[in-house]
Amino acid sequence: MKISWLIARIDLKRMTRDKAFFFWSLAFPVFLILIFGNLYRGGNSNPKAEIVVVNRDQGRWGDFLVAALDNPDLVIQKVQEKPDKFTRVLEIPADFSQRIQNFQAQKLRFTKNADASLEAATRVETRIIQALVRLIAGVVLQPESGPAQPGNRPIEELITIKTGFPPGTITTIPSGFDHVIPGILVHTLMILILIYGGITVMMDRQSGILTRIISGPVSRAELWGGKFLGRLLTGLLQAVMLVGLGLLFFKLNLGDPPLSFLIVILFSAAMASLSIFLGSVFRKEEVIIGLAILFANLFAALGGCWWPIEVVPPVIRAVGMAVPAWWAMDAFHQVIFFHKGLETLILHYVVLLAYTALFSFLAIRYFRIRQ
């Protein structure tokens, strides 16, 4: 064990001395976290959506609609002419009230800037539809003589919606970063361990380092254990850096930290075994890099590291359960969002251990010391 530990420490030192190590383990994941975290920002981080209302209506129904549109979610900018630049704009034509009075069907034009937030546009569109429902109710209720005013009790107050999360789970809406950081962590752990771990095993074999080590008082098991431990430590180092950064700058919610960290340990162990297998079987650096990228991206896509797994078609979701990243991600969800304990996570831990056992079996079976 002492020798394995020594080999692991030397491997870790070699990897961290590589100038690219901190790019792959820290800078690149942070870059991805910033991009994806902003992309999947939670609903509470940007509560107001903008809309420009061009009200050219000569009658009173235009004002009625604008009043019905009023909502804490929206920032409404009322103008007379359509601006050149906008995120989204609703145009009320000059004959809007006239057509309503004459019961002539019409469509209001709602134009969205394709570059603006899709989520905000959807929210605004929903609010417009709700305002149109109120307007149509108002038309039905109007006296024959002219436009009606809103009723004594605004209709939205009659039925209110209370929203929340189940008791015992999170109490505040999670930020985009809470969703994104575990995904990026799992993805970049795979990239880092598989590429670095695989290539260094191959290079150590080709350059004769493994032969030199085994010619000393080191058993094959100790050598393999050292290589495994070295890759595991690499993953853990990256996880500590990323989680630390997440806690400091992105207010990352980890749920129960020891349980979350156990997920990282078991997942890194599975990837460490897989990396030794790749490095033992293949002889060319570009093949190992290609396969590492392939496995990392495939596992990430199927495991839900890149996008919320709920938007994935059911077939792909079912296939995803066959990859270790899915189990790591689901375990993170159970800890972070549902505050579940060991009794729920035990299944995830066992599955990740099973992957470690499977990849270790392959890695031991094909572990080669000489070229």
Next chain:
Amino acid sequence: MNRIRLIVTRDFRRRLRSPAGILILTAIPLLMTAIFGIVFSPGEKSRQLSIRVLVVDNDRNFGARMLMQAFSQERFAEMFRMETVNEEDGRREIARGKASALLVIPKDFTAALFLSRPVQLEVVKNPSEQFLPGVVEEFTRTAAVLAAAAQAVFREELAAMRPLWDRSFNEIETTEFANLLDSLRPKINRLRRVLDPLLVGLDTQDETSKPEAENQPAFDISEIFALILPGMAILFMMFIVEIFMREILSEKEDGTLRRLLFSPIPPIQYVAAKITSAWLMGLVILGLMAAMGSVVLAIRWGNFFYFLVLGGAVLAALCGLFALFYAFFRNRNQAGVITSPVILVFAALGGSMIPVNQLPAGFRAFSRFTPNYWFIQGTALIRAGEFPVTAILLLLAVGLVLTVASLPLLVRRVSP
């Protein structure tokens, strides 16, 4: 020229003898495109994605049934998978994340509607899901506005009907019904006039959408693939061209370069040959990727000649870029430190990972400085039947400038 041809031929032969690495890097973009396409295809999603909603109906009356029916109307019926459960089971299931949301309809919901009394619906959301619970919440809000609007319209009639419910059918006088009907008739007539056809609808457009879009054929998943593959292809072409250019250092390190320079090959010809072979092999691989995209993913690229011209231009820019990088690198480790990060940053900013219009505004400003952006824009124009003259000229100019700048530096690097 003959010597350059010989080196290029030798490089091609060597690659063909051991193509595994390049083949894997060629296959990855196709595989990733297939996965991205299937996940993000709107056509597929509308057929397959269903939002599981648990409903606790404590009201068990007309109002609750109307509300639940809103979730089962036409296109929404496929979108929402409604399941009525008892409250205990529902709360337990949602706490285990087994549905996107739990909708709790209170006991007096219908009575509240009849008596114009405020009433509250509860939506309990799955905390681990980012989008679907929000869809349920918004839909419930809209359904609530609809129900409240209907209640506002028929407020007097509902209030008049409420006492009738507590009496047996035989106790109700015909005149009471007649009065109700008299009151309802003008409102129903008005409703008919505003709903058939709908008095005020919404015409939603994207700012950039063109009128002819309405005449386009129905959604085709290959369109999604055609949007994704160029970004993926250019990302992996950068890795592939980088591997080819890295051979300059590999051949220097393993002594091949020294042996070559013993023959009557001047360093400038060697460098020119390496850039040419990287460009040519890149073009073959890009063509192969595009062809596989057509065959396997049914992508229509538009004019294939235009595509190859654009491919040639972008490869010229990539060869020039990596030639310049390798003019400064002393060894392969140094190269690895710089090139992979540059490739990934270009990919993230240029639209290979996320469409440029969805990038944060701060990042978007850098997109135009990446070859990824121009290649992706160029392929979109070709698919639209246009020749991407700006993208091609720009990429060729960048390629020319970088190659010319890198040649003397690379010659100095490889000279004995």
